[in-house]
Amino acid sequence: MGQSANPRRLTDDSAMAKARMLRASPQKLNLVAQSIRGKSVERALNELEFSRKRIAKDVKKVLESAIANAENNHDLDIDALVVDQAFVGKNLVMKRYKPRARGRMGKILKPFAEITIVVREQEEAA
Template identity: 70%
Template sequence: MSKDKNPRRVADNEAMAKVRMLRTSPQKLNLVAAMIRGKKVERALTELAFDKKRISDDVRKCLQSAIANAENNHNLDVDELVVAEAYVGKNLTMKRGRPRARGRFGKIVKPFSELTIKVRQVEEQA
């Protein structure tokens, strides 16, 4: 008597990868995520490899994980994959501070964010 299999959270032609606790603000991460939305997977990987932003390496790792999930878990063709969705969410915020002049306290916030990437298999038209 085993439990029923969990239903898939994405469609049959999709795969997903999620990264939590990325040490950057969601606003900065969304700039990199917007750069790859809707592009073919190999094009997105090359753009992330040559991007100068620090967080683009973590986004590239997440995209590679989504590609590996599509290939190994869902038997999708890697050459036909497109970044269907790439969205960013807030996570926790560390609050730090620094003493300032006249007994004041300078607030320093260190935000974390999370990234979800979905890749979809799209057949090319002739």
């Protein structure tokens, strides 16, 4: 009398990986996510490897995790994988204050973000 399994949110030819609490603003993280959308995973990994953005290392880890999920959990061919979706969300914002002149305080916001990467197996066009 166990609980029935939840249905899959993705199609059978796709896999997902998510990272939360990444120490970067969503706007900056979205610039990196934008650079890999729609590309093959091999090309996307190369793009992230040589990117000058600091957050690209964390995005590369998430992409490698999505590739591993596709291979191990869903038996997909890693040579035919494409980055189907890469979307960014907001997370918490740490608030800090810095003393300013005349007894005032300057607000410092330290935002966190999260990223979700979905890879899909692309059929070979004959």
